[in-house]
Amino acid sequence: MLTYSIRRLILAIPTLLFIALIIFLLLLLAPGDPLANMPLTIPPEVREKMREALGLGEAWYIRFGLFLWQFFIVEPQYMIDAMFGTDLADGAQRIISFQSRSPVFDTIGERMPQTLWVVGMSYVVGVLIALPIGIISAYKQYSIFDQLGTLISMIGFSVPTFFTGVVLILVFSVNLGWFPSIYDTQLRVTDWDSFVAQMRQMAMPVFVLALFNASQISRYMRASMLDNLGQDYVRTARAKGMTEKVVVLKHVLRNSMIPVITVIALGVPQVFGGAIITEQVFKVNGLGQLLITAIQGNDIPMVMTLTFMFAILIVLFNLIADILYGVLDPRIRYD
């Protein structure tokens, strides 16, 4: 198992380098000029100077190599320096945003908490809701509960989050005034009142995303449970005199969780992607919103860094899903 994981990790490196190259070339080929937002009155010579100052004068492969160097060597050094007070980076050039002229990772660091709070929380909430719903729906197949669950998850899955989000804002912010429609990033949780305020502003975006996630995962859970409830070993467990609780929550659930856990792991990076729209709707200035504004502003280093980070997450969670599969299912042998 360990050798398998290490082998997979090593194999992931060329994959990631290739992905990085593709993203880089795509951004290179994309139309748009980082200086497009500058006033038209700037004379062409100055424009050229500014272009060079942004590093755009170099050949593409040098810029690509520099990005990789900065991403994998320099930025981790800064991270370690910040954590342990060392000075490994020694003033090396960091990845700088075209737009803000500040290090890309500083901005990402600022935006990360919002995304983790809202998106991460919604995923956790979604999973926690989805699992029991899936289990009960399967155990009581075709019951009212199951049919209601099917209906709601169909809606949750097929209605896009930007629509549910806007409907929620209309009803609960505009009409009822229960929740704020704009996420206040400045809010710091220091006492009970600010905690309540934080919960209130998180409620709607978390609900929208959690509904979406729960819809999907509860379907998987239900299908997997149904698959297993019909298996012969379930009859054996009952024939041994086990209670329904043991039969369902131990024998069946343990088997049903195997595919579901891998689906949950695979879904983690997708959540960040899916959040882009929801963050936009609720004005949460997290990573998703950062990516959108960076794309609009032709901020190539920022777009490149964020996209590449998503790519790493996808590769990483694929690996995690595979490893979890092996851990959970004794029939799988990796060697």
Next chain:
Amino acid sequence: MADGAAPILDVQGLNTVFHTRGGEVHAVNDVSFSLKPGELLGVVGESGSGKSVTMMSLIGLLPTPPAEVRNGRVMFAGQDLLTTDAETLRNIRGGDIGFIFQDPMTSLNPVFTVGMQIMEPLRKHMGLRKRAAKARAAELLDLVGIPDAMARLDDYPHQFSGGMRQRVMIAIALACDPKVLIADEPTTALDVTIQAQILELMKELRTKLGMAVIWITHDLGVIAGIADRVIVMYGGQIVEHAPVRDLFSNPQHPYTEALLTTIPTVTGARSKRLTVIEGQPPILGAPPEACPFRERCKYRFEICDRMVPARYPISDGHDAACFRADTALRKDKSYA
């Protein structure tokens, strides 16, 4: 076997119905039989004749819905299993009544160790602590002939062959010293050589432990060597019931006769399955109103289409549900 002893299990007038999209399916119709302590009762009939459903109805193993056990009485240890509460029933299942199923490849839970699966009933029914349960589980594996028992407790089912898994199933069924063991085609899914080994093991264990056994099979050849009494099922009904010798020497029901022709002969020639009688067992959408076998019967009389034959006594402990065995009718000749 202890003739005249009070039966340990007594089934009267059992009816089981499935509610399906296509309407009701009457899978078990008015089945009555009893089991004496220590005896081996064979149950034969081709696939779909209601053997499994009958046995699972006894002990509440059928999912309800779609199944419904309509009426009947199943007396075991002084109580009716059909009316007793779920908790009592659970205590009997895996405790006093053990089950072995047909397919050992799928009957064990793939994600738990074999040891854990044997220890589960031990801990529930016998209240053993972990250590004691483990020791007993190793004993059981040893009993069913699995070498290196203690070490194999930590293995998962996929690390055992089909025959070995069936041995594990037998160990589970025997874990709590059951009074009754119900074996539902325990050798059907196995290779012929493995079948013989499992059969040998079961014979040996039965002598050693002395429990009563209900052995379901569609192969009369298997029954011949081990059973004391046999019931033959067709269309969810018992069509013949006899001591094993009488059944082979003096079969009364045309279905039994047909079944007997499928047993391997001394020369080794064997007619595959029930090719001798055309057709398949009926699927009954309503309680039977005529003989279930009439469509395939070579004797078929007019009365067979009008009435369900009762189980007419032939001799002591032998009866058959065929109008040809009804002495009153025979005298009166009205059936012909």
